[in-house]
Amino acid sequence: MDFIRMKISLSVLLFFHVWLCRAFNDVSTIPFNKGFSHLFGDGNILHANDDNSLQLHLNQNTGSGFKSSDLYNHGFFSAKIKLPSDYTAGIVVAFYTTNQDVFKKTHDELDFEFLGNIRGKAWRFQTNMYGNGSTHRGREERYTLWFDPSKEFHRYSILWTNKNIIFYIDDVPIREIVRNDAMGGDYPSKPMGLYATIWDASDWATSGGKYKTNYKYAPFIAEFTDLVLNGCAMDPLEQVVNPSLCDEKDVELQKADFSRITSRQRMAMKRFRAKYMYYSYCYDSLRYSVPPPECEIDPVEQQSFKETGRLKFINKHHGHRHPKKSRSEVLDARNYGNEDEE
Numbered sequence: 001m002d003f004i005r006m007k008i009s010l011s012v013l014l015f016f017h018v019w020l021c022r023a024f025n026d027v028s029t030i031p032f033n034k035g036f037s038h039l040f041g042d043g044n045i046l047h048a049n050d051d052n053s054l055q056l057h058l059n060q061n062t063g064s065g066f067k068s069s070d071l072y073n074h075g076f077f078s079a080k081i082k083l084p085s086d087y088t089a090g091i092v093v094a095f096y097t098t099n100q101d102v103f104k105k106t107h108d109e110l111d112f113e114f115l116g117n118i119r120g121k122a123w124r125f126q127t128n129m130y131g132n133g134s135t136h137r138g139r140e141e142r143y144t145l146w147f148d149p150s151k152e153f154h155r156y157s158i159l160w161t162n163k164n165i166i167f168y169i170d171d172v173p174i175r176e177i178v179r180n181d182a183m184g185g186d187y188p189s190k191p192m193g194l195y196a197t198i199w200d201a202s203d204w205a206t207s208g209g210k211y212k213t214n215y216k217y218a219p220f221i222a223e224f225t226d227l228v229l230n231g232c233a234m235d236p237l238e239q240v241v242n243p244s245l246c247d248e249k250d251v252e253l254q255k256a257d258f259s260r261i262t263s264r265q266r267m268a269m270k271r272f273r274a275k276y277m278y279y280s281y282c283y284d285s286l287r288y289s290v291p292p293p294e295c296e297i298d299p300v301e302q303q304s305f306k307e308t309g310r311l312k313f314i315n316k317h318h319g320h321r322h323p324k325k326s327r328s329e330v331l332d333a334r335n336y337g338n339e340d341e342e
């Protein structure tokens with residue numbers, strides 16, 4: 001009897017699992033050596049034998065990171081990631097697209113940044129967007145998660161087309177930015193590569209810098225597997241001359257499952273944002289008296305953020321995420337919504 005019941009609940013679980021994962025059945029993964037190279041911290045990058053998985057370590061000597069070998073003019077970028085467990089205060093794991101190495105003053109960027117925490121407290125993360133060097137106009141949203149990201153792998157994805165941007169966790173779209181003319185250059189428009197890093201951000205990552213990285217718990221290990229690079233690889237300087245080179249790939253991207261948010265997914269996105277988003281620049285009236293043009297003000301979200309969109313105000317600078325290249329290059333992006341982590 002119990003055995004039958006167990007079998008039934010297993011098949012129900014399996015059904016939901018297949019159903020939930022359906023959206024990304026049309027992506028194919030790429031081995032590390034086919035699409036990526038090391039960014040920094042060579043000795044702290046450990047590859048699995050099959051080349052589909054790798055670990056990025058952070059210890060007292062250095063963090064580490066990798067990047068795609070090519071830049072892509074639009075694309076779907078994705079990886080399954082498992083974050084370090086236990087005491088992770090001060091640590092940032094970033095998964096992002098950028099072209100900062102090519103366009104120093106006018107770079108584009110789309111970010112997932114995972115923020116570690118003290119033992120027993122949950123990981124948090126933020127998403128952000130910059131276009132054409134708009135670093136003085138941060139577009140951060142901050143969230144908690146509905147699962148412990150250090151227990152299992154989850155898929156994190158960034159879709160970027162010339163119409164919209166979607167951040168996904170598993171098959172749940174958590175943020176969509178729809179392009180409009182008023183955004184101008186703030187919408188990423190030049191080819192970007194995919195990056196992943198782990199690094200010490202003790203001065204801001206956890207409770208506004210109150211809790212630092214504690215190397216007693218090192219090495220801190222972020223694991224990556226099933227990497228996806230689905231886009232039009234091209235020379236970024238060429239693209240400026242002839243953007244139509246990627247038209248065919250753009251059409252293909254826009255037809256894929258991950259470009260369409262079903263009504264079920266849209267409901268999941270609303271639920272996620274109502275329950276897990278705790279900061280959004282769109283509701284931060286102290287920072288933007290007029291919300292930036294892509295903001296779609298949702299009355300339910302607005303109600304929960306009240307007047308200012310932030311629970312407490314803090315004004316801090318933070319550096320960028322490949323410290324070897326740009327430690328001195330402190331961005332103007334301020335770190336909002338950071339003091340609510342007690």
Ligand SMILES: *[C@@H]1O[C@H](CO)[C@@H](O)[C@H](O)[C@H]1NC(C)=O
Pocket residue numbers: 106132184185186
């Ligand atoms: C991007 O920034 C550069 C330098 O500030 C500017 O000349 C250019 O017009 C901008 N492009 C767009 C599309 O806004």
